[in-house]
Amino acid sequence: MTNSMSNVGRINTLMGKNFSLIDAKIIDQYQVSYVLKKDDIHRALSVLKSNGFRQLSYLSCVDWPNDHEIEMVYIVMNWDEALHIQLHARIDRDNPVMDSILPIYPGAKYYEREAHEFFGVAFPGNPDYDKQLILEGWDDIPPMRKDFDPRAYSDKKFTKRDPKENFEVTDKTSKRPRQERREERANNLRTGGKK
Amino acid sequence: MSKYRFESIFNSWRHLKYVLKKPITIPFNHIFTKKNAGYLHDNSIIKTKDKLISHPRVAADNMRGFHTNDWEECIGCGTCEDICPTEAITMVERMDVKEQAGAHQARPVIDYGRCCFCALCVDTCTTSSLKMSKEYVYADSDPDEFVIMPEALWLGEQVEDGWVKDETSDLLDLKRVEMEHADIDDRKQSFVEIVRGYSKEYAKQEAARCVECNVCTSSCPVQMHIPQYIKAIWEDDIEGGLRQIYETNPLPGVCGRVCTHNCETSCAIAVRGEAIAIRWLKRYIIDSAPTDMYNAIINEPVSEVIDASVAIVGAGPAGLGAAYYLKVMGYKVDVYEEMPLAGGVMRYGIPAYRLPDEAIDKDIDFIKSIGVNIHTNTRVGKDITYDQLETDYDAIFLGTGFFKPRGLNIKGSDHEDVIGAMEFLPKVRDFERGKLSLSDIDVKESIVVIGGGDVAFDVARSATRLQMLKYGKSDVKLTSLENEDALPASMDEYIEGGEEGIEFHCGNGPQEIMQKNGQVTGLRLWECLCIFDTEGKFNPEFDQDCEKIIEGKQVYIAIGQSPDYEYIPNQLKEKITFERGKIKADEFGQVEGVEKLFVGGDILRGPDLISGVADGHRSAQGIDAFLYENAKKEKVSKNIKEMRLYAKENTPEFTPKQKGIK
Known part of the structure; x- marks a missing residue:
């Protein structure tokens, strides 16, 4: 096995020479992270694959609602060098489309279906990307989007049971009513008692 | 070309090789807990006994299974309820749980029809009482059975912990933001x-x-x-x-x-x-x-809308507390204070390095600004008689505190260099205000302080400062009956006092103040074996064989203060019940047998400043109940009505500590 730090150096040169990197970060001797432009991703993956990174370990997204962007994350691995490479690229959040990487890594098929289901990203080139995978009959915005409100969804989908009748042990000395009144008053003081 | 490779039709024969092999299917009773095995048994047509045997397979480490909650540790804080992303957790009141300080009488109930097993509740639990077990199988035909109040045991069985939070997943920030202290x-x-x-x-x-x-x-x-x-x-x-x-x-x-x-x-x-x-x-x-900005708090001048007046004796925490709330409720309030500055123990007890005058001024100025009259330099019994107050006012509140030093009756204590804390501390404050010069306060080069409370530390640390100013070096020794770990004083005092060079001789009882040629030379101590007797009464026992003598030219005594009731006329004193120096009164400070007299603060309850404010507030409520009915009232604005309502609504209840709950 070759020295792992020199592996990192080799990949760094390779990537730096071929692509305009927005950011590059060496996380440790086994992990390197690059931020690329969206259009460079496919070329970068091909280059990496032909350089021994045969395995696509992971494909997922990060939602950045304030930037109106979704960050795509691809992690590829080289079994001979024990090295993981993360590729990051941001795409538009309102119309999230990312060409499929199926021709490069056929194993991305299910990852892309999952990413579509949880983040709403479309993957043209993957014939099945919009087929249901995990969430049966999902009828809301993709649940991993940060503006998805799990509480509201639970309220909509599941009845709320009142556990009080079965579990509550209360009496006249209950402190709850006073506590609630006090809290309401204190909160009213915040806006000057008038709204 | 076909999508599938052509294979021999005999290929399926290969499955025959499994015929004689042991199946790898996991039987139900290896998965189910006892309850579920029982359920399965009850609901099957053929009832065999082996269905009841359950020895479930253990789930993986970190499994986020059903919750367990140790009620002994749980404080009902409800943080789990707040964080739950699916609103699966509801805090349910449990008045059967013992009331205690720092806990609600409530416990979480989890609806497993909503729970998504995300473990955020475990990660945010303040006490770590809420955990997730490795149990993941549960069945019932009644949907209500999926609403469960977790207890230390899962369905009555001790189960293994699954998800356990660690430093990374813990959502609470357990470290305080550091406070800057003077060098x-x-x-x-x-x-x-x-x-x-x-x-x-x-x-x-x-x-x-x-x-x-x-x-x-x-x-x-x-x-x-x-x-x-x-x-x-x-x-x-x-x-x-x-x-x-x-x-x-x-x-x-x-x-x-x-x-x-x-x-x-x-x-x-x-x-x-x-x-x-x-x-x-x-x-x-x-x-x-x-x-x-203070104008915004009470956005309307509080005029005397109720035609009744209250005299308050003593402008300390209790007196000012009562004055403030009485004023807010609409009464005319006059406060009488013997000293030149209002504030009582705040002005003349606590040293300025803990509580500078500006801070007290800001608070008291606001109380004055809403119309509370404070008459300083007016001692009741000397500048104005108590009987005068009785004729002029509809109710009287006494909050005169414990301001007299309590003496220590040991050999040699009758000496001018044996000084009480409350003789010394007011002088220190006056020195800080520039009313006394350094030479007016007689602090010797080496001193001994007796006492382990906050006041003892106030004396010791003030004396340290005066010695530094006077002699350029300090020599202060502090001795107390309690050991270092049981000092009544706050931990800050002990740490900061130690930093400032105070020498501790804790766990010793003073026996004699040593003198030579009429000068104090030191203090003889015996080791203290125990402070309270078996009945819990103060009755210290000493070990005579463990004797030591600590040197000092002055001895300061800070073993507690006592009240001064000289201003109360004798005929009134006869009607009042005194219990160990305190005046007996009801919950609202109303003195038994003397209707218009209310008391609060150290002379009723003690022991600290904020308890005094609470007494004042309660007495204001009591005085209002006593006067309101028969007093003439003006029509008031909605705002004032509301202020009055909330001054009453917020009347403090007794804390668990005051109720004697440990």
Whole structure:
């Protein structure tokens, strides 16, 4: 096995020479992270694959609602060098489309279906990307989007049971009513008692 | 070309090789717990006994299975309910749980029809009582059976822990934002305030640690709106915070510095980490509120809308507390104070390095500004008679405190160099104000302080400062009956006092003040074996063989203070019941047998400043109940009506500590 730090150096040169990197970060001797432009991703993956990174370990997204962007994350691995490479690229959040990487890594098929289901990203080139995978009959915005409100969804989908009748042990000395009144008053003081 | 490779039709014969192999299917009873095995048994047509045998396979480590909650540890804070993304958790009141400081009588109930097993509730649990087990199988035909109140045992069985939070997943910030203190060498030389106070950034950071669980509130003698004003800091709403604070405490600047902070002792974060710096956050609001913001608290002049007047004797915490709330409720209030400055123990007891005059001024100026008359330099019994008050006012409140030094009756204690704490401390404050010069206070080069409470530390640390100014070096020894770990004084005092060079001789009882040629030379100590006898009464026992003599040219006695009732006329004294120096009165401070007389503070309950404010507030409520019915009332605005309502509504209840709950 070759020295792992020199592996990192080799990949760094390779990537730096071929692509305009927005950011590059060496996380440790086994992990390197690059931020690329969206259009460079496919070329970068091909280059990496032909350089021994045969395995696509992971494909997922990060939602950045304030930037109106979704960050795509691809992690590829080289079994001979024990090295993981993360590729990051941001795409538009309102119309999230990312060409499929199926021709490069056929194993991305299910990852892309999952990413579509949880983040709403479309993957043209993957014939099945919009087929249901995990969430049966999902009828809301993709649940991993940060503006998805799990509480509201639970309220909509599941009845709320009142556990009080079965579990509550209360009496006249209950402190709850006073506590609630006090809290309401204190909160009213915040806006000057008038709204 | 076909999508599938052509294969021999005999290929399926290969499955035959499995015919004689043992199946790898896992039987149900290897998965199910006893209850579920029983359920399966009950619901199957063929009932065989082996269905009842259950020895479930253990799930993986970190499995996020069904919850367990140890009720002994759980404090009902409800943080799990707040964080639950699916609203699966509901806090249900359980009055059968014993009431205690720093806990709600409530426990979580989980609806497993909603729970998504995300474990956020475990990661945020303040006590780590809520855990997730490795149990993941549960079945029932009744949907209501999926609403479960977790207990230490899962379905009555001890089960293995699954998901356990670690440092990375713990969502609470257990470390307090550090407070800047004055440098030791600098502070020893002067009476400059030690605690510098939080900046806005630091205050917000500290406020962000609060989980708003509200368990602290019941431990505060005045039940301040603690989580709410901390939230106001976080949202940078100083005015809102100030209004919330004044709802329950008219001396916030003082309390923000020297309160005994029972709230912090019962803080939920303190179960595993460092309590939220509630006291300093309160101080931050007061310090950063400009004087003109105070106008917003009471946005209408409080005129005397009720034709009844109250005299208050003593402008200490209790007296000012009563005065403030009586005024807010619409009464005419006059406060009589013997000393030249209002504030009582705040002005003449606590040293300036803990509580500077400016902080007291800010609080008292506001109380004055709403129309409370404070007559200083007026001692009842000398400048005005008690009988005069009785004829002029409809009710009288006494909050005269414990201001007389309590003596120590040992050999040699009758000497001019044996000094009581309350003789010494007022002089120190007057020195800081420039009313006395250094030569007016007789502090010798080496001294011994007897006592282990906050007052003893006030004496020791003030004397250190005076010695530094006078001699350039300090020599202060402190001795107490209690050992270092059981000192009644706060931990800060012990640590800071030690930093300032105080020598501790804790766990010893004073026996004799040594003298030579008429001069005090030291103190003879015997080791203290125990302070209380088997009945819990104060009755210290000493070991004569463990004797030591510590040297000092002066001995200061700070073993408690006593009341001064000289101003009360004798015929009134006969009607009052005194119990160990305190006056007997009901919950609202109304003295038995003397209808129009109310008392509060040290002479009723004690032991600290904020309990005095609480007594004052309760007495204001009691006085209102006593006077309101028969007094003439003016028509009032909606605002004043509301203020009156909430002054009554916020009347403090007794804290668990005051009720004697440990």
